[in-house]
Amino acid sequence: MRAIPTLKISISGVRGVIGESLTPTLLTRFAQAFGTYVGSATIVIGHDPRTSGEMVKQAVIAGLLSSGCHVIDIGMCPVPTVQLLVRNHRAHGGIAITASHNPAEWNALKFIGADGLFLDSGRAREMLDIYHQGEYTKVAGVEMRRVEEISGATDLHIQKILEVLGPLPQRKEPLRVVLDACNGAGSLVGPKLLAALGAEVIPINSTPNGLFPRPAEPLAENLGDLCTAVKEHRADIGFAQDMDADRLAIVSEEGIPIGEDYTLVLATLYVLGKKLGPVVANLSSTSLLHEVANRFNCPLFLTKIGEVNVTEKMQQEDAVIGGEGNGGVIYPQINFARDSLVGMALILHLLAETGQTISELVNGFPRFSMIKEKLACPSDKIPVVLRMVRREYANYPQDLRDGVKVNLSNGWFLVRGSNTEPIIRVLAEAEFEAEAREIMGGVYSRVQDCLTDTTRVAST
Amino acid sequence: MRGIIGETFTPEVAVGFSQAFGTYLDGGRILVCRDTRASGPMVRAAVIAGLLAAGCEVIDLGVSPTPSLQLAVKWLKADGGIAITAGHNPSQWNALKFVRGDGLYLNPPQAEELLDIFHQGEFAKATWAQIKPAIQHQDSIQHHIELLTGAFDIEVIKNRRPKVAVDCCNGACSQLVPRWLRDIGCEVLTINDSVDAAFPHPPEPKPDTMAQLSAVVKAGNADIGFAHDADGERLGIVTELGQPLSEELTFALATRIRLEQRTGTLVTNVSTTGAIEQIAAVYGGAVVRTQVGQAYISESMIELNGVLGGEGSGGVTVPEVHSTHDSAAAVGLILEGLARSGKTVSEIVKQLPRLTMLKHNLPVAPNRLYSVLQNFRLAMEQERLTYDLTDGIRVMLPEGWIHVRASNTESMIRVIVEAEEARSAQKLLDWVRDRLNK
Numbered sequence: 001m002r003a004i005p006t007l008k009i010s011i012s013g014v015r016g017v018i019g020e021s022l023t024p025t026l027l028t029r030f031a032q033a034f035g036t037y038v039g040s041a042t043i044v045i046g047h048d049p050r051t052s053g054e055m056v057k058q059a060v061i062a063g064l065l066s067s068g069c070h071v072i073d074i075g076m077c078p079v080p081t082v083q084l085l086v087r088n089h090r091a092h093g094g095i096a097i098t099a100s101h102n103p104a105e106w107n108a109l110k111f112i113g114a115d116g117l118f119l120d121s122g123r124a125r126e127m128l129d130i131y132h133q134g135e136y137t138k139v140a141g142v143e144m145r146r147v148e149e150i151s152g153a154t155d156l157h158i159q160k161i162l163e164v165l166g167p168l169p170q171r172k173e174p175l176r177v178v179l180d181a182c183n184g185a186g187s188l189v190g191p192k193l194l195a196a197l198g199a200e201v202i203p204i205n206s207t208p209n210g211l212f213p214r215p216a217e218p219l220a221e222n223l224g225d226l227c228t229a230v231k232e233h234r235a236d237i238g239f240a241q242d243m244d245a246d247r248l249a250i251v252s253e254e255g256i257p258i259g260e261d262y263t264l265v266l267a268t269l270y271v272l273g274k275k276l277g278p279v280v281a282n283l284s285s286t287s288l289l290h291e292v293a294n295r296f297n298c299p300l301f302l303t304k305i306g307e308v309n310v311t312e313k314m315q316q317e318d319a320v321i322g323g324e325g326n327g328g329v330i331y332p333q334i335n336f337a338r339d340s341l342v343g344m345a346l347i348l349h350l351l352a353e354t355g356q357t358i359s360e361l362v363n364g365f366p367r368f369s370m371i372k373e374k375l376a377c378p379s380d381k382i383p384v385v386l387r388m389v390r391r392e393y394a395n396y397p398q399d400l401r402d403g404v405k406v407n408l409s410n411g412w413f414l415v416r417g418s419n420t421e422p423i424i425r426v427l428a429e430a431e432f433e434a435e436a437r438e439i440m441g442g443v444y445s446r447v448q449d450c451l452t453d454t455t456r457v458a459s460t
Numbered sequence: 461m462r463g464i465i466g467e468t469f470t471p472e473v474a475v476g477f478s479q480a481f482g483t484y485l486d487g488g489r490i491l492v493c494r495d496t497r498a499s500g501p502m503v504r505a506a507v508i509a510g511l512l513a514a515g516c517e518v519i520d521l522g523v524s525p526t527p528s529l530q531l532a533v534k535w536l537k538a539d540g541g542i543a544i545t546a547g548h549n550p551s552q553w554n555a556l557k558f559v560r561g562d563g564l565y566l567n568p569p570q571a572e573e574l575l576d577i578f579h580q581g582e583f584a585k586a587t588w589a590q591i592k593p594a595i596q597h598q599d600s601i602q603h604h605i606e607l608l609t610g611a612f613d614i615e616v617i618k619n620r621r622p623k624v625a626v627d628c629c630n631g632a633c634s635q636l637v638p639r640w641l642r643d644i645g646c647e648v649l650t651i652n653d654s655v656d657a658a659f660p661h662p663p664e665p666k667p668d669t670m671a672q673l674s675a676v677v678k679a680g681n682a683d684i685g686f687a688h689d690a691d692g693e694r695l696g697i698v699t700e701l702g703q704p705l706s707e708e709l710t711f712a713l714a715t716r717i718r719l720e721q722r723t724g725t726l727v728t729n730v731s732t733t734g735a736i737e738q739i740a741a742v743y744g745g746a747v748v749r750t751q752v753g754q755a756y757i758s759e760s761m762i763e764l765n766g767v768l769g770g771e772g773s774g775g776v777t778v779p780e781v782h783s784t785h786d787s788a789a790a791v792g793l794i795l796e797g798l799a800r801s802g803k804t805v806s807e808i809v810k811q812l813p814r815l816t817m818l819k820h821n822l823p824v825a826p827n828r829l830y831s832v833l834q835n836f837r838l839a840m841e842q843e844r845l846t847y848d849l850t851d852g853i854r855v856m857l858p859e860g861w862i863h864v865r866a867s868n869t870e871s872m873i874r875v876i877v878e879a880e881e882a883r884s885a886q887k888l889l890d891w892v893r894d895r896l897n898k
Contacts (some may be wrong), residue, residue: 019587024479024509028471042575049594055512062471062506065499107589141499141552143464210593 008379010308011124011129012419015099015108016051022107023061030306032062032138033131034095034111034401040068040137041092044112046075046153047083048098048244049208050229052107056097060109063096068139070146074153078245079110080339082159087116087382088156098185098244101217102421104210108373116336118308147398154189157341158196164334168198168352175199175348178238178251180226181206182360183213186245186340194281201347202233216242218249218327220257220373231255237358246307247327248340250347252358261286261370266361267329267343268321270350272296273311277320280304280313283405284414284427285325288368303400305416311336325370369433371440375447377424382417385424388450389415389443392415406443413443461553462546462869465499466613469554470669474506475513477556477574478584481542482514484574487584488539489517491532492558493524494599495545495632495690496655499554499757503544507556509596511542512574515586518595520781523655525632527786530563531607545632545691548664566757582727604642604788611780612792613800614790617644620799621891623648624791625682625698627673629663630656631690646795663689664695665774678702683728684798686806688787695787696773697794699806704740707732711770713805714778714790717797719743721840724767727760729753730854731863731876732772735813750863751851758783768793772817816885820875821867822896829866830874833897836864859884862892 006020008014014030016022035043043064047053053076064071074085079096081297086094094112102108111119111127121126131135168175177199181187183442187206194201204225205213214222218240230238230251238251249260265288268279272292279293283302293300294365301317314332315320323329328338335342354361377385389404399405403416403425411430418425428440461477463469490511494500500523511518519536521529526543533541539561546553558566558574567573576584586592610632622821624646628634632651641648651672652660661669663686677685677698685698697705697713705713708741712735715726723744728736729752748764750756752774761769761783769777770832775785778793824832833853839849840855848854852865852874860879866872877888 017588018591019585023585024475024506024513027473028475029508032471049593051588052512055509055591056595058512059471059509060476062474062502065502065505066465066471107588138466138470141497141554144465144498144502147501147505209590283871295729410759454547 008420009128010419011119011121011128015102015106015420017105018107022056023249024055026061026064027056027109028136029136029392030109030131030167031060032136033097033127034093035064035067035069036130037127038069039137042070042072042089044072044074044082044085044094045090046077046085048079049076049183049187049210050099050104050107050243051210053097053210056107056109058276059131060095060097062220064208065144065147066139067137068143068145071148073147073149075149075151076167076185078157078189078339078341079337080246080337080341081153081189082333083112083116083173083337084157084160085110085153090376096244100244100246101218101242104212108420117158117311119215120308120312126402141418158189158193159336159343161193161345162196165197165349168348171352175351176202176233176235176236176347177232178202178204178226178229178235179206180204180223180238180240181245182216182241182243183207183209183294184216184241184243184245186241189259189341190241190245190344193345197345197348202229202235204229212243218242218247218260223249223251223257226251227255227257230420237347239344245340246338248329248343249327250358252362254359258358258362259370260360261325261379262326263343263347264323264325265289265292265365266350267323267346269361270346271321271331272298275320277385280310280317280319280322282310282324283399283402284369286370287429288365291365306419307338341428366431368429368431369436369438370427370429373426373440373444374401374423375451376422377417377451379417381451382424385450386415388446392446408439411439413439415443415447440449462549462553463555464552465502466552471502471506473620474503474556475510476581477578478510478542479514480513480574480578481540481558482516483577484585485516485540487515489519489537489558491519491521491529491536491541493521493526493529493536493541493543496523496634497546497554497690498658500544503554503556505648506844507542507544512592512595513586514584515590517592519598520595521600523599523632523635524600525604525636525788526557527692527782527784527788528600528604528636530559530784531604531782532598533561533563535558535603536598543691544879546663548689548694550662551659556680562757563782565755568586568753568757573584577813597696597879601636604636605643607781608640608788608792609644609797611789612796614644616799617795619716621647622683622795622799623647623649623681623730624784624795625651625673625676625680625685627651627670627685627687627865628653629661629690630654630657631663631688633688633692633787636692636784637686637688637732637791640788641791644850649676649682665694665846666690666707667704670698672695674698675702686791692787693785695776695790697805699803699809701806703806705809707717707774708817709809709812710790711772711776712736713809714776714793715768716743716808716812717793718768719745720797720801722767725764726767727757727764727777729757729764729771730848730851731814731865733817734861734877734878735815738813749850752868754785783864815878815880816882817878818885820889820893822873822875822893824871824873827869829871829873833864833866836878836896857888860888864892864896
């Protein structure tokens, strides 16, 4: 089998492996293309703690200055902080330097518009066109603008959360929280926020050194340390963030990961309890979200996967809450971004105000079982796989907005190519685990066969 | 590596050369400094990105004269350095100067090796586990000041308490020279010492850029005025009478002062004034002429244990500080010499040989450069003149000397002639042009 390419240039930005494809020249060109696209204006930049963060940042600064931009460097911080600062400083754009949940050897640029939202596919394509044409704005030396370094961006973020949600209501014993920041961008700001809310914090994996203590995705199988710590400290809840602090997963007071799709479910439960309104999520979100929205008689809109698709729909529908099933909570009163800090504040308020435990809250819902799998897949094979799935399941209702989502009588599954890695993702959900496994088993083996077949054909 | 920002000098070029340099040095610790040009932060970011990507450890010296970086290379045990400065070029230019582990510039063969790596484009690439996650910061100026203070007889200068006017052209010397001169007891009148402001005039210390300094010397009754280029290599001088001296006289004055202290070998290039030989003949000392290029002077200074190096552009190398041009070191040498002699600068300048130098640039198509020079050499042979081929063609004639060479940077032939009298200099130039145009 041939090597899977390590560079991914897409509407999600540019992602690659340090020491291989993600070179400083490529990065500085993308920054020039973005600087040209926004018209030589003010740009906010921030980065996560990956070891390559400084190199990538310097390459980006060179490209932005060369194209006439004024750069506001807010240093190491969560991605949602960059998004918040773009709006707060009335900047014309932002670049977040992070490969979110990708392993340590990866890094990436994510491009943010003046509204603090990631560039949508149309705008991202315009920017990519400029990149490929290679005709960038270049200002003369004497007209070059400066880099302004701003500290305290994360304090502003915390302050904004407190302004909107307020501290937790007084209790006899403060809520005890274990926070696993994955040594990521949330390492320093998370504990500060939780303390400011009035919780007692036990931080683990909170040294932002770019060394991953566990795989960055806050999936159940990666949260062993957190589960142990929650039990050991008799905590009320455990929170796990990813490297750039946009996603959030929860461990119950019993030390059990409840599944990252529950993060948005619980946040929605809290928000709709305060204010009714539309809910927006992507089409891979759990059916449980329907249950919650139905309980409050609120509409639920499902969009293509990708934060910007959700945020744009939220703006159109004037949604009160939204997000993604992978633990991304978007609460528009604070930030039009997936924001694990906001997610923690909402869920702690839910705990404090209901007086219930996480397990009690989870048990209040019917149990759905979601299984997530991924297979290595070169990007040119993705359409082949998707065509196969459409053909094989032609007798069932299909949603083709993003990959192929097939609704079966007892559940659903989704097959789609990742925008960020050379993999294909398969999700299956049903009310009972056995059914979910059966659905997953059927589709997974078909995808696997399809990939082996096409590789065999390609090599003959 | 030099270019105009917004045109040829793009961030990609700066990134690529820095990756090539990091590859050439096989990683290691690299120092970075810049002068005060507005494009400095952009180039700095590109350079740091390229160095980090190649696996280097980067120490940023911020705004700093190039000689301060060269001294810091040894002090901080670095493997090399990149100075981001176009020296005396106008503000729209910028450049990278590559410094080796011994604090000297890459010599031309080494620079060619670097260029080969750049063109091949196969750079060392650090993996995520090797790449340095942060850069360090260090102040190189204080260290430079300490070495300068140790290199001269400060007591002699202090006792004289000279009044010195300084024009730093808002360049990198702004943070070095006025501070050091105050430290060693001078009364300092400073102009253009703001590192955040634009160049008030071209950063090339020549009589036509020293009008402002001359006015300050006169108004403030200063004993001498010093003008620096953007990165602290070249020095221009204004006498106590307010007279700006030709940049050719900086090295001549320094030579005269040095030879009064001690004699030995003087190192200069083939296109610098013949006044150096005349001074050496009076005060004792041997003159060695190298090819044009600072690396040649530095290497000969070390090899021959020279007592002073320099060139007609105003660059002076004082070996007590280091073997590279350093305008602050030249200031130290001259102030100490003035203090010892008790004379004014114009008194000493009056005693220097008075020669007339004329320079002429002849544009020539790139494909004809070689044949034009060869034909000129043949003409010299036919006239049975002896010539020196160290760099281009240099011919000694009874009334003076001529030097003809291809420019390193543009498609032209540079002609320099020098004679005692203005009229004979003009005659020499006409004589050369006549033979070049054949």
